[in-house]
Amino acid sequence: MTTARYYHAGCPVCIDTEQTLLNLLDPKVKVEVVHLGERPARIAEAEAVGVKSVPALVVEGQVLHLNFGAALADLK
Numbered sequence: 001m002t003t004a005r006y007y008h009a010g011c012p013v014c015i016d017t018e019q020t021l022l023n024l025l026d027p028k029v030k031v032e033v034v035h036l037g038e039r040p041a042r043i044a045e046a047e048a049v050g051v052k053s054v055p056a057l058v059v060e061g062q063v064l065h066l067n068f069g070a071a072l073a074d075l076k
Contacts, residue, residue: 002029004059007046010037013069014055021057021066029059036075043075 006021008014022031034042036054046056050063053071057064 002059004029004031004057005034005049006031006055006057007034007036007042007051008055009070009075010035011069013067017055017066017069021055031057036072040075043072047072 004025006018008018018033025031034046036043036046046054049058049061051058051065051072052063053065054069054075055066057066
């Protein structure tokens, strides 16, 4: 089973992207949704895996920056 992590900041761009993305992915893909606005302690984790802006999806170590809602630095 593939595991993915979707980081976002709760902005309208992030929410729209989340809804679209979750509808497109195979249900076998387990996606953890991480709202960095509500869980700022996880910003360092996102940075460590290479996230530069949100929304972003991390799958098997690959960061996919989706659209542009906010730079990660703006969330600090």
